Structures are given as C-alpha cells and as structure tokens.
Amino acid sequence: MIYRNLTTGRIEPLPYRVRMPDGTTRTDPSQWGTDLAAVAAAGFEVTQRTPEDDAYDAAQALAAAKSAKSAEIDTFWSSLVAAGWSVPGEPYALGIDVDDVALLLGAYTLSKEAASLGLPSNVTIVDISGGTHVYDAAALQPLMLQYGSARAAISQQNADLRQQLAAATTVADVEAIVVSA
Numbered sequence: 001m002i003y004r005n006l007t008t009g010r011i012e013p014l015p016y017r018v019r020m021p022d023g024t025t026r027t028d029p030s031q032w033g034t035d036l037a038a039v040a041a042a043g044f045e046v047t048q049r050t051p052e053d054d055a056y057d058a059a060q061a062l063a064a065a066k067s068a069k070s071a072e073i074d075t076f077w078s079s080l081v082a083a084g085w086s087v088p089g090e091p092y093a094l095g096i097d098v099d100d101v102a103l104l105l106g107a108y109t110l111s112k113e114a115a116s117l118g119l120p121s122n123v124t125i126v127d128i129s130g131g132t133h134v135y136d137a138a139a140l141q142p143l144m145l146q147y148g149s150a151r152a153a154i155s156q157q158n159a160d161l162r163q164q165l166a167a168a169t170t171v172a173d174v175e176a177i178v179v180s181a
Contacts, residue, residue, distance in 0.1 A: 001033060004047040011053055018042040058171075065174040066165060073161050076179045080158075084128040085150050087143065092127040096151050108144045111137040 005012045014029035020041050032038040039046060084093035084100075094104065107123040115121035115137035123140065125133045135143065161179060168174045 002047050002049060003033070003039065003044040006043050006045060010056065011047065011049065012044075014039070014044060015042055061171050062169070062174070065171045066168065069165055069168075069174050069177055069179070070162075072179050073158070073165065076161075077158050080154055085147060085154075087127075088146060090133075092129060092131055092133070094125065094147060095128050096154060101151060104144070104147065108140050111135065111140050 002011055003014050004010065014033055016029065017025055017027045018029075018032065018038055018041050019025050020038065026032040026035075026038050029042075036046065081095070081097050084095050086093045094100065104125065107125060111121045111123045121137035121140075122134050123136075125135060125140075127133065161177060164177045165174065168177065
C-alpha cells in the first residue's frame with residue numbers, strides 16, 4: 001500500500017507508532033497499516049502515485065545529486081588550492097587562493113614600480129611550504145605570466161564545472177559531469 005501524509009501531501013512511510021482516538025497506541029505499521037482508522041489517526045490516507053509525486057521525487061533526486069556534485073567540486077577545488085601551482089623548473093609551489101594571488105600581484109607591482117624608478121626591485125615571495133624566494137622585476141615578470149595563465153585555467157575549469165552543474169536538468173546529466181584534473 002502507498003500512504004500519503006495529510007499534513008505534507010507527500011507519499012511517506014507510516015510512522016512506527018500511532019495514538020488512536022481512544023488513547024491507545026498501535027505499533028508496527030506492518031500490522032496496523034491496513035486498518036484505515038489507524039492510518040487516518042496517524043494522519044495518513046491510502047493513495048496512488050500521481051504524476052505530481054513522480055515530478056516531486058525527480059526534483060528531490062536532482063537536488064540531492066546536484067548537492068553531492070557541488071560538494072565534489074568544492075573538494076576538488078580545495079585540493080587544487082592546497083596543492084598550489086608548481087613553479088616550472090623549481091621544487092616549490094605558490095599558493096593559488098585569492099589571498100595568494102593578491103599578495104603575489106602586490107609583490108610584482110612593487111617590484112615593477114621599483115625597477116621603473118631605478119630602485120632595487122628585489123621582492124621576497126613565500127611558497128606554500130613557507131620557503132622564501134627572492135626575485136627581481138626581470139625574473140618575476142615571466143613567472144607572473146605563467147602563474148596568471150595557470151591560475152586562469154584553473155579558475156576556468158572550476159567555472160566550467162559549476163556551469164555544467166547549473167545547466168544539468170536530470171540526475172544523469174549531473175552524474176555525467178567529470179570532476180578531475
């Protein structure tokens with residue numbers, strides 16, 4: 001039998017215990033589920049599935065799948081941020097979180113401005129392990145171009161995944177989204 005909760009309007013399983021109008025209780029819906037008076041006392045009615053029930057269940061399943069995939073994308077993004085960007089030819093990585101980008105851009109701007117004024121342009125960059133590295137404006141510029149390109153690609157990948165998720169209209173669409181490097 002299928003039961004509809006009269007309060008929510010949704011198809012739900014019967015509760016384990018129901019209090020009858022005479023004050024007695026009934027337990028184990030597998031025994032009292034065919035007693036229409038007990039079903040009514042529990043706030044349910046015997047029903048049939050409707051297209052609205054199917055649509056509701058599909059929407060709930062899609063929402064659950066999207067939530068799980070969003071968490072998967074978040075975890076993937078966090079792993080990328082934790083790993084940072086490996087500097088080509090060097091044994092260290094730079095942070096790629098928003099704060100890291102801002103600090104590196106600030107150091108680059110400072111170095112570039114100092115060089116344009118004829119001042120020493122050395123700046124110290126701190127990698128994700130806490131190691132320090134000194135660069136001058138000439139050495140920092142190609143690094144910044146590579147870093148910016150890599151960070152933009154990572155951001156684009158994240159945005160693409162989130163756009164695919166937003167556009168998904170079925171659970172199958174959500175499951176087809178591949179989250180990986």
